[in-house]
Amino acid sequence: MSEIFPVESIVRESVENDYSNSPFLHVRDDIGISLLCHTANAMNLEVQRHQKLIFEVRDGQKSIVFRQNSPENSAVYAYCARQKHIAKKLMADAGIPVPAGDVFEDYPSALRYFLEFGGEVAVKPSDGSSGAGVSCGIGGEEEFNRAWKLARHHSARVIVEQNLRGQDIRVIVIGGKAEAAYVRTPAHVVGDGIHSIRDLMERKNRIRRNNPSLRYDPLRNVDLLERRNISLDTIPSTGERVQLTSVANTSAGGETVEVLGLLDAESRRIAERAALCFPGLVQVGVDLMYCGGVPSAAHSPVYVIEVNSNPGICDAVFPSYGRAVDVPGKLLRHVLSTTTAASPRRLQVALAPVYRFSQFPRAFYQGERRQADLIKQAAFAHNLEIETLSDTVLKLRHGKFSCLFHGAIPECVRLVSRKITRNNDWMAEVLPCSEPHQQAGMGEGAGDESGRRLNHYRVLVIGNKVVAALYTQTAPQGMQTQVSRMDVSELIHPSVLSVLERTLQVIFDPFIAGIDLLMEDISRDACSQRWQVVNAVCNPHLGRHHFPDEGLPRDVAAVLLRELFPELPDSATRVACRVLVCGKVQHVGFRRWLKLMAVRHAVSGWVRNLEDGRVEAVLEGTERAVAQMVEQCKVGPLSAAVTHTEVESAPCFSRCSFSVLG
Structure with missing residues (x-):
């Protein structure tokens, strides 16, 4: 496969950047925060430090709150970016090319998927960052077992996906525009025919200690050597390149080669489109894998591996090779140009109306899922479009406006x-x-x-x-x-x-x-x-x-x-239908189950058993709620066996409750 960027020749023909005189080499604070605060001071902005990586940058009446490298991040979109399976779904739904794969909680299901996949896979924790727990290029069952255990150590859910080979590119997107890009090369050493891998790693770590971005991330992860049973005492031949890890993260010993000027239009477009899937994040680190080849319906030359809601900005400021990019300056100028002065918040008492389903708490799950259930119920009552991304993550739509929720937290919460x-x-x-x-x-x-x-x-x-x-x-x-x-x-x-x-x-x-x-x-x-x-x-x-x-x-x-959703009408239009459910639907708890489903969907009406063994129900509610209830009737509770249903429209009587008759 040909390289999109001539990284090998760039590294071979240039000298690694020397930062031994950088004042940031001696900074004990978080390097990203130090860069941002230094840049803000140079721009005559006021900086107020708080605790736990949080600080404010002020320009007159404007105030921008940062957590580490990222300003004004949405709590919900940051969560979705970290949950890799949710992030992949958001991007796939937008037509962004992502690796084929699935998420698993149990080993037998994951192993069955791996064996049926018929090729190399990557195994990674669903919730994680910095490459922790990630294994790539897994081709055998024994390797898969080890990779599964490693990933499960970091997350209860594990992603098994298509393993892609190519160049790993991190693109920093600020406000929807690609502002920095660098190829990340996995941790490696180059032999000289004299020194062992261990000695070469120590030599490279001495160089890394002179880079403000890499000084705290020495070469120590050698998972690829362990999988190949290669000893650290092995002496590579002159010019032999020995890759140490299966991931390219700088935190795992990788190096960066700045390539923004070489980034092709398609890669830039995909990175920017991927970042726009997370509108609550001002700055997004988009990880691309360039695989090459001819584009087709079954193959993309460029895939998005994952996104990061708090990307390290120092890798772009202190690349191993290539020119530095002023990401702190670009980020501050963007947020200052898009932020308006906030007016003081003034509260008023405006009490919520009475809830009409208070007798049925058992209709809802406990904990975080109950939060999502209650949001769903209210959405059905207002005829909002609902997209379920996970047990606790929902996207609601009304017209052109949408809002993402994690539990009861809307995307506007920082x-x-x-x-x-x-x-x-x-x-x-x-x-x-x-x-x-x-x-x-x-x-x-x-x-x-x-x-x-x-x-x-x-x-x-x-x-x-x-x-x-x-x-x-x-x-x-x-x-x-x-x-x-x-x-x-x-x-x-x-x-x-x-x-x-x-x-x-x-x-x-x-x-x-x-x-x-x-x-x-x-x-x-x-x-x-x-x-x-x-x-x-x-x-x-x-x-x-x-x-x-x-x-x-x-x-x-x-x-x-x-x-x-301030444009919602005062009351949603209601519809009603009559449903006949056939099959094994009596003496299986169907009516009681349907009543609980009606509560969850804010639907009123009634249900009863018929003498011929069928179940009859009248469902009244908003259009989306009733349509979803009809779909529920086609499945029924676990103990039922529905063969078919008959549905016809019915008049609305503005019923307020759902009754079990007979």
């Missing part, structure tokens, strides 16, 4: 807010309270100077609206703690809004937040009592408001969708 709210030490420092000097002594059940009890409230904020509040009580019950929650939304005192606004500000204003507040009485003026914000989360449990132990259930999922 990763920095998610990271802060999951760091207890940081939260303890920044969350507000009425008397900061007494903050450490306050806690649930504690009293003020008069001995009055401080109660625990959870307040839910969506957009600029306070939509619900719960009063939470805990009581010991044997070896466990019993928790009960009561809706107290109508008691919120207006003075509490300023407390919530202060809280949102210190966690960088997430669109949705559940804020835990200790105070004596949420219905009284906050200025007249002690209070403390003890926690805030960006993925609040919606089910706690949908299914409280006492008080009104609140349809907060519906409010979330209406805030994100």
